[in-house]
Amino acid sequence: MKTKVLLLLLVGLLATTGSTCINDGFLVAVNLPIKATFNINAGPNLAFSGTYVVKLADQIDASYLEHIQNARFYDIRISTTGTYNGTVYVIANIDGVKLVATKTQPWPWSDFATPQSLLLGSTKLEVDSLGLKQLGTKLVQFKASPQTTTVTLSANGTLSGQTPVPSGLALVLEILAQVDAEVQ
Numbered sequence: 001m002k003t004k005v006l007l008l009l010l011v012g013l014l015a016t017t018g019s020t021c022i023n024d025g026f027l028v029a030v031n032l033p034i035k036a037t038f039n040i041n042a043g044p045n046l047a048f049s050g051t052y053v054v055k056l057a058d059q060i061d062a063s064y065l066e067h068i069q070n071a072r073f074y075d076i077r078i079s080t081t082g083t084y085n086g087t088v089y090v091i092a093n094i095d096g097v098k099l100v101a102t103k104t105q106p107w108p109w110s111d112f113a114t115p116q117s118l119l120l121g122s123t124k125l126e127v128d129s130l131g132l133k134q135l136g137t138k139l140v141q142f143k144a145s146p147q148t149t150t151v152t153l154s155a156n157g158t159l160s161g162q163t164p165v166p167s168g169l170a171l172v173l174e175i176l177a178q179v180d181a182e183v184q
Helices: 002-016 062-067 129-144
Strands: 026-040 047-055 068-081 086-094 097-102 125-127 150-161 169-183
Touching: 026 047, 026 068, 026 150, 062 068, 062 169, 068 086, 068 097, 068 125, 068 129, 086 129, 086 169, 097 129, 125 129, 129 169, 150 169
Parallel strands: none
Antiparallel strands: 026 169, 047 150, 068 169, 086 097, 086 150, 097 125
16 A cells, blocks of 8 residues: 555656656767778788778768767777787878877787777877877767768888788777767
């Protein structure tokens, strides 16, 4: 009996405070992964480079595109695939502006088998403030024009040590971002 009375009081309270018609939207965080894989050619050439254009609208469900309220990035990672008994030095760019690079020296390829992450405090990567500014500009542009915003990711670097370069090597650049989208 007491439970029924409490339930009726609660329903009455909700009805008199306008809680019967909740129409306000709420924000949800939606992952916006921005990723490029740069395959490294096998053979005697120790230098590598590549460019990828990423259309940001293709990275999230289309139902969110018209409801974006905010966009941000939270991590930049570099990793490698394949086995190489040598070192790697790399510079990664966004729209032609240096974004991140390996710090001052080539590092063992194997150190990047587990992604090196800025968020996790990698001592092997350094970020460039101009590249971060360009990334921020693109995320603001995506909020305003989600259907047309693209980013151009490029990387160039050198390997040293084992020659010839074996097949199956790649360098992976990931920018982990999110958008806040209003849903009803």
